[in-house]
Structure formats: structure tokens, C-alpha cells
Amino acid sequence: MDLKAKTYTIDVKHVTRVEGHGRIIVNTKEGVVQEVKLAITEANRFFENFVKGMQPAEVPWIVSRICGICCVGHQLTATKAVEAALGIQVSPQTILLRKLLTESQFLQSHVLHVYFLAVPDYLGVKSVLPLAKSHPDVVKRALRLKKLANDYTAMFGGRTLHPMSNTLKGFRKLPHLDDVAALRKRLLEAIPDVEETVRVAQTLKIPPYERETEYVSLKHPDEYALYDGEVYSSDTRSKVPVSRYREVTNEFTVAHSTTKWSKWHRCSYFAGALARVNNNFDQLLPQAQQTAKDLGLKVPCYNPYMNNVAQVVEVVHCAYNSVRMLDELLGSGLKEEDISYEVKAGRGAGSCEVPRGILFHEYEFDGDGRCSAANAIIPTSQNVNNIEQDMKAFVPKMLPQMSKEELTLHMEMLLRAYDPCISCSVHMLDVEFVD
């Protein structure tokens, strides 16, 4: 292939994310990569200012609005941070209910991302709409699983989006055990759909590009960490407490991005399903471990495109683990709990894994119980730096063997593989070439 003919600019404008907009720029000259940038131009959301002056219980409900897909994760992370600030202890029942909420959100989000955003790329269609024509059974299955996950969230959260049942110290409304048993039955009946999802994932031709990086996730001594744990690095193979999260994120600014970037032990790190599977593979349920093997995901895996596969592995884990937790709940029963708490001054941090990676919240309250400071660092912000590093590593490898169109598609697929909040809009990208 004539590399000298490869002089062009790829300019993917308006890569929209929940907080604003971004852009992919690739400049090549005679087959040599001159510039690769993931330029984020997101606007400030001001949530950290919205909550100033708010009472403790109000904060988690407000900040859940940061994201319509990760609303459960934002709410639970904020709840944990506020509880840490006020020294509130929660019961095993509350922790179990929150873990169920967490896994319902993982099922919702991963099914949505894998089927509606990732699979169309691999099956050569623009979106889920033509996919419904070419592969109606695939889309029907996706809708069934999404509906089940929505109902699952609504059962424990009170509604599908922005749950209102969870609050500080417990739950304002508990589900009926008959409904819990019915949900367990529906989850078991959905296992064939989950298995079929694995079979669909087996057919996807994942681009074979690898770049080793640092993988950061929560880690828990007793379980696959989604709701709780300490912050673990694959570089040091050690953990730090969530309260020291600023030592992890080390946020900094770059000229072409209005979102802050993060780095820990090297220039960038990866947060998300692949980081979790890499760091905590042994704690996945056996069915999920087998799925990883069936899908060719061998840890440590350094291929970021495999994040989609890791999400399917987590769908399997969450489906079976949800049944296990529902059994536990049905065995122990549910009782109303005292959710009153004492207001006092304090500062606390919380962290949960959300579908896109590790999420940190921190809040401070004055003696009147009014929020005086807040900080939220979302996974997409932490991943942006790593995505650009991937692009810089992969474009020189892709350039000799790909057309401009193929290269553009692979850059967009890479971005989508991370399932960033911008994934909500990457399918509406207008690609503009400037020769």
C-alpha cells in the first residue's frame, strides 16, 4: 500500500458526552501520524455547586441526576460518601438491597451498551434500527433483557431511573417478598437469553489491538467488587482506601480538553469492565469465568476493544449473582429499619463501581448539616486520557492496513468500547474529512 498517499485529516466532530461534547482528530502526512487527539469540550455541570447548602439526605437524590444511565451508581456512591461524612453505619439488609440495586443497574447498562451501541458496529449496521430489520431476534432479546433489568431496578429503587427508595442508613420503602420471588423466577427464565447473548458475543470479530496499561478498580476481599471495596491498581497489586481517592485520580488539565484527565502510577489508567475483570477475575462466579474463557478473554487482557466482552462476562456474573442474592433475601426476610440519623459536621468519601468504571464522590457538611463542599469524579473523565493513549498507539499500526473510512470506524469503535458516557451519542457522529 502506498503510504505516501495517506495524507489526510480525520476530524470526527461533536463526540457528545453526557456533560458536553468531544472530538476525534487524526492527522497523517505521507503515511506518518502527525497528530492524534481526543478533544473534549464538555461544559461544567455544576452539580458540585448545586448541592451546597443541601441537607444530607437530599444530596444523593440530586446527584443521581448526573447521569440517566448510571443514576443508581451516582446515588449509591453519594449515599456512601454522605454516610461516611456523618459516621452512619448501615445494616447487612441495607447493604444487600444496595448490592441488588447495583447489579440491576449493571444489567440495564451493559445490555443497552452491548446490544444497542457495540453490536451494530460489529454486524455492519449503523444503529439498532437497521439491526431490528436484519437481526430481529437479537433486538427482541435485548429488549426483553432491558425490560427485565428495568423492572429489577424499579423493584428495589422504587422506579427505573433516579430511585427514591434508597436513602441514608436504609430504604424508605421495602419490596414485597412475593414480588422478590417473582423477580427471581423471571431472572432464572432469562438465563437462556443471557446464554444467547454470550453466543452473539462469540460471533463478534474484536479488533486485535493491544496496549498494556494500568487497570484500576475496586477490590474486595470476599467478592467481585461492584458495591464496595478499596481502590486497587494492577501496577502495584495493592490497594488504597477510598478516602485517599485523590492520590488515585491526580486530576490535571490539558489544553484540548475541558474535562480533567487522570493518571496514577503511569501516564494514564483504564477503569471499567475490563479493569474489573482483569483485577478480580478469580472472584467472578464460575459461570462468568467460563464465559470469559468461551469468549477468549484471558486475563490480563490488554485489548481495550475487549471491554465489550468483559461487559458480557459481567452480565453473566450479575444474572447469576442476582439470583443468589435474591435467595439470600428471601431466606432472611425483610424488616423495616430505623433510618433516622444525627446531623453533624464531617467529611467523607465513597466509591462504587458503575458500569463504566470506578466512581468517586466526596462531601463535607457543616455543623448544621448543610453541605459545604462536594467532589465527583466519574469514570469517563478517568478514562479519557487512556483512550487517547490507545488512539496514539493504535493509529500508526492501523494506518498502513486501513482505509481512512476503516480507521475512522476503528477510532469510533475504540471510543465506544470504553462505553463512555459519550457513547450515548457517538452514533450520531458526523464524520468530516478535510483533505
Added chain:
Amino acid sequence: MVGLGSSLGGDDGIGLALVQALSGDAIFAARCVFLESADAATIASSFIEWGAPAILVDAANMALSPGEYRLFEDSEASAILKTSSVSTHGLGLAEGLELARTLGFGKSVYIFGIQPFDLSPGQGITPEMTARFPSLLSALKTACSRLIRG
């Protein structure tokens, strides 16, 4: 009868409010459902699950005067409702319906659209829309009764 919209978007909540009021009437109560802030996947799966004709009640930009309404079939409305975005956040009613149609939902869908005065964020419909509410509810009841009778 399906109430659509967002109760936090000013007059975008008019569909929800009308169907809420409709549900107070014994004739319609068992037929009323709500899809508040629903995405296309939820809309599509709901239609497929129901498998029944539907009357959607929602704020709609139809280039009418604010407060006016129109009853039409979804096939007539596709050009009006289509949006250009194809994403999880951007997929809305039009795409949800199209998805359901593509997947085999073949029942009639009517839309009772109301031209909004203001869609700015905020709880509750505008005073102007509130003033029109009784006449809109009356028109909706008439339309629903007629369509149910076939």
C-alpha cells in the same frame, strides 16, 4: 391510553397530566399507563408486551398555536416526529415506535398531540396550559371513547 413526557419539563408533562386525569374516570382507568421520560427501548418493549392498539398523549411540536391539539395516526406523523439522533439518549418516541413496528407490532397507534407553550425545565405545566386543561381533557375523552368504540 399512554401518557408520555416529563413532569419536570414544563408543558412536556401535559400528556402525563391528561392521562392521570383520564385515569380518574372509571371507563378509562384500567386502560391508562404512563411512560415518563421513557427511552426508545422501553417504548418499544412496552408496545410489544401490550400487543394492543394505543392512544399516545404527549406534547408535540406540530407548528400549531400553543395549546392546540391534533389527533393523528403514527404513520401520518413519522415525518414530524423523526429525529436525526440515533443513540441511547437520543432515541425517542419515533424510534421506539419504529423499532416496535419493525419487530412485528402491527396494531393501530394514535397520537393525541398538544402543542406546548413552554418546555423549559420546571415542575408542572404552564398556567396557560392549565387554563386549557379542561377543554383538552374533554377532547381527549371524546377521542378515546370514539376510538375505543371503533
